[in-house]
Amino acid sequence: MLRWKATLSSSSICRLKRGSKTLTTSAPDAASIASVILKSDSEAQIQTLAPWTPDLVNQVVKRLWNHGPKALHFFKTLDRHPAYAHTASSYDHIIDISARMRDYKTVWALVAKMRALRLGPSQKTLAIVAERYVAAGKPDRAVRVFMNMHEHGVPQDLNSFNTILDILCKSKRVEMAYELFKMLRGRFRADAVTYNIVVNGFCLIKRTPKALELLKEMVGRRLEPTLTTYNSMLKGFFRAGQVEEAWGFFLQMKKRKCEIDVVTYTTLVHGFGVVGEIKRAKKVFYEMVGAGVLPSVVTYNAYIQVLCKKDSVEHAMVVFEEMVRKGYVPNSTTYNVIIRGFCHAGEMERGVEFMERMKSDECEANVQTYNVVIRYFCDAGEIERGLDVFRKMSEGKCLPNLDTYNVLISAMFVRKKPEDLLVAGKLLVEMVDRGFLPRKFTFNRVLDGLLLTGNQGFAKEIMRLQSSCGRLPRHFRM
C-alpha cells in the first residue's frame, strides 16, 4: 500500500500546481498508476498498487487503451484479486480492446464470463462487438451479432435496431444498413430516430437525393422530421459540395420557423469555411449571436480550424484570444487545431510552444497533439525532431496509437539511411507488441528495406512476426 503513495506523490503535486480542473482526478492518479503497470508484470504489485475501485479501474484501462496486451494483463490480474470484482463497464471496456485487436476468441470468452457472473452482456456490450466487427471489415458478422442477440440473453428491440443501423451507417456501410432497414422497419416500428440515422447515413456518403427521398417518406408515414434531421441534411449538402443547396435549405428552415440552434450555425460556419468561403463563414459566425444563439466551444473550434486552413493562423489566433477573453475554456481540440495551423504554416517552433502552453493550461497534450507535431516534423524532413517528440510522448504518459506508428515508420524511409530501417523494424515489433495490426503494405515495405540494407537476420524475424499476426488470438485467454 505504501508503494503507490511513494510513486505517485510527486506527479500529483505537479498536476495540482495550476490548481483547477484536474483536481477532479483524485489522489490515486490513474495516469501514474498506468505508467507503473506498463513497467511491471508482477501480479502482487499490480494488485496492491492502489485501493481499487470500479472507477479507478476504468480510468486505468482507458490510459492503457493503446497498449491492448497490457490492458488485458491488468484486467486478468485484477480478476484474480481476492477482494476486487470487475464491473460490467470494465468488461465492456476490455471487450472493446480485445475486439479492436481482432481477438474474437477472447471477446466471446469474456462475453460468456460476463453472462456467467450475471453482469451482462448488455445491449451496449453487443453494440461494441458489432462496431468492432464493422471496423475490421466484417459488417456481415456485425449484423449476425444483432440477429442473434437473444442467444446472449439480450432483448432485441427498437433501440438495438437503431443502434445497429447507426453502427453500419457511421462506417459507411449505408447500403447494408438500408437493406436491413427495409427488411425490419415494420417489425420494429421504425421511428423518427431510425429515419434520422438512415438519412444521416445517406448524407455521409453524399447521396443527398436519397436522403431527401427518405425525409419525404418519413413525412408520408406521419413521422415528424426533427431539427436533427434538418441539421443532418444541411451537413450532407456541404459534404456533397452542394454549397448553394445548403444555403437554400437553411433559408427554408428559417422560413418554416424551425428552431435553429447552435448545431445548425456550426454546420454553416464549418461548411462555408472548408470550401474557402471565409467571408460567409465569418458572417454567419457573428450573426448567430444576433439571432439569439450563442456559439459553443465547438463553434469556435470549427471557425478557428477553417481560418487556419483557408485564411491564416494569425487571424485564427485573434479569434482564439477573443474566445478566451469571453470566458470560453478551450479544449484539447482547440489547441490541436491551432497547433496544426502553426505547423502547417511552417512555424514548427510556435506549434511546439503552443503544446507547452496547452500543458500549463488545464489541457494535456493527447495522442492527436503528438501525432500532428510528429507528422509535420517528418514532412519537413526533420526526422530527428520527430523522433524526439515521439520519445517525449512516452515520458508524458501518452501511448502512441496506430497513426503514430504509421507516420514514424513511413518517415524512416525518407533519408535512405540503413540505421533508419533498423528503427523502422523496431517500431514495427513494438507496435505489434502493443496490439496493433500493421497493414500488409507496412510489413512489405520494412521487409524490403531490411533486405536491401543487408539485414537478413532482422528481416527473418519480421517475417516470423508477420505470420504470427495471422494466428490470433495470441495475447490472452480467460
Add this chain to the structure above:
DNA sequence: ATAGGGTTAG
C-alpha cells in the same frame, strides 16, 4: 451505446 456540429491528409 437511440439521431445532428469541431482534430490527420491530398
